[in-house]
Amino acid sequence: EALNLKFSDFQESDDGEFYDINILAKGGEYQTAYIAKSYIKADFERLLSINLPENYIFTSGCSDKPISRQNVYSLLARIYRKCGIVNKRGCHILRHSFAMNMVEKNTNLGVIQKALRHKKIQTTMIYADATGDMVKKEMKRVM
Template identity: 40%
Template structure:
């Protein structure tokens, strides 16, 4: 069976179906099957929050550690497990790990590439279960300033359309929190400005989950890029295209962004860290979880709580702070 043929969520679902087809035929008790199903379903739910940065091939022990942070922020678990302030005991964690180990061992034994997952669980130790806030990869303030200085003062000097496009791509992820797949599908027609607040609303017809969503960004961050691109692109065309008008692939976007990081003196990689950067900046500014959830368009606030706890502010006011 192919190890991967889609994103991590769809791949895990495919393997889950195959796993339970065999697992349920081995005279397992109904309660055992239900428990395995619950744990694997929760892991798949968690994987939705990392699908832009992790694939089935690149899962590591940190992904498993962060899964437990995700679990401990699920509201139903918090309500039902208040004893001594602990959400998951070590016994429960071991049980979850054993179930995940069995699931990934099945994938290891049945994938065509003979890809191994054993080292993930071999390296896993319970003293590694730290707060995920400390493990999230994001740009600090110095790195952000180095990136913006490089983009504005060096990268854009020759004014090439492709470079303007690349700057917009980065700023949409850094200041609006777009996922890379969402940023790659924007068109000029999708941007509308609220003149009073100077906030752009970005219509995302191809957002995560296939549902149309609205993202927000302060006009001052992208006004120059949009004005320049309006003289070049048809409003209904995708902005993120090559010189030959081919739609920019996600893999190429990673290469572009990573190359810009390197030129800016930033020793980090990946597109999704820009979205993480927005989330961390907002929470560090004391923005309420409800507002951060709205800006990041999380479907479940338990995903938002991974970043931090904060106090209430409006979307426009919050975006003006960064």
């Protein structure tokens, strides 16, 4: 879904702290994702200054078409190897990491569901599964 994002899909939120991202999701419906402006503002504005709003954000560099899924998988595989991450491929490890980071910070499961843009909470549970250490820590807290 992110590979087809255009600069025009990003709008500043009413509070000015986030970009609201309009994403064409599975099933052909639009959903909104959010990213804190502080994370990407400088890079986003620099890229927008040399691109048109209707241009894709992620390109192969030699055309105005979106980067292919295969190229993204290759790039991520190299990054994972450099980070010492083995036996993991594709983009979903990023979703799992994001969800687990939110779980570790005691984020409400409904908020995680909305952040991941899942329709069913059961899908979110696949991504946001408590670890044994998390269970032990919570048990200590309530005992």
